[in-house]
Amino acid sequence: MSDDLFNIVRPQVAYFGQKDFQQAQIIKRMVENLDFGLKVKILPIIREKDGLALSSRNTYLSALQRKEAVVLYKSLKLAKQLVKEGNRNTLTIKKRLRKLINSQKATRIDYLEIVDPKTLRPVKRIRKAALLALAVFVGKTRLIDNALIKQ
Numbered sequence: 001m002s003d004d005l006f007n008i009v010r011p012q013v014a015y016f017g018q019k020d021f022q023q024a025q026i027i028k029r030m031v032e033n034l035d036f037g038l039k040v041k042i043l044p045i046i047r048e049k050d051g052l053a054l055s056s057r058n059t060y061l062s063a064l065q066r067k068e069a070v071v072l073y074k075s076l077k078l079a080k081q082l083v084k085e086g087n088r089n090t091l092t093i094k095k096r097l098r099k100l101i102n103s104q105k106a107t108r109i110d111y112l113e114i115v116d117p118k119t120l121r122p123v124k125r126i127r128k129a130a131l132l133a134l135a136v137f138v139g140k141t142r143l144i145d146n147a148l149i150k151q
Helices: 002-009 018-033 056-060 063-069 071-084 090-102
Strands: 013-017 039-043 107-115 129-138 141-150
Touching: 013 018, 018 039, 018 129, 018 141, 056 141, 063 071, 063 129, 071 090, 071 107, 071 129, 071 141, 090 107, 090 129
Parallel strands: 013 039
Antiparallel strands: 107 129, 129 141
16 A cells, blocks of 8 residues: 555655546545655646547557547547536536547446546536546547546
8 A cells, every 4th residue: 555655665755647636636635644744746647649648558449449539638628618618517518528428439438527626526516626537438448537627
């Protein structure tokens, strides 16, 4: 477990990627609760030129699946655009995103949630900021992605 590792190594800073935002938030909370005296930094997602989050799992995708996988990034962009246009209702936003993702033949949504970035609990309305987190199967490959959405 990471608390044992932090106790053994005693780092001053631990770096985690935003791609695994939920995991990073849990570790961040654990570090605060257990008073490790450690700073947790969350680094931005590295993306391919077309926006797909960089992942070793991308190599499992066929050429067609790889093209369809970009719908994950497109859905994140759509959510940001909907919020920018004034839509704050998460049910409405999620419905639009599901429609976009399901428009691709090879995709199947595992989860699509809009949550509070600190508590990771689902929210009904986006007030200040929210995290859009999704996991989508493209063929047999499960891909994850997320984005912070701010008003």
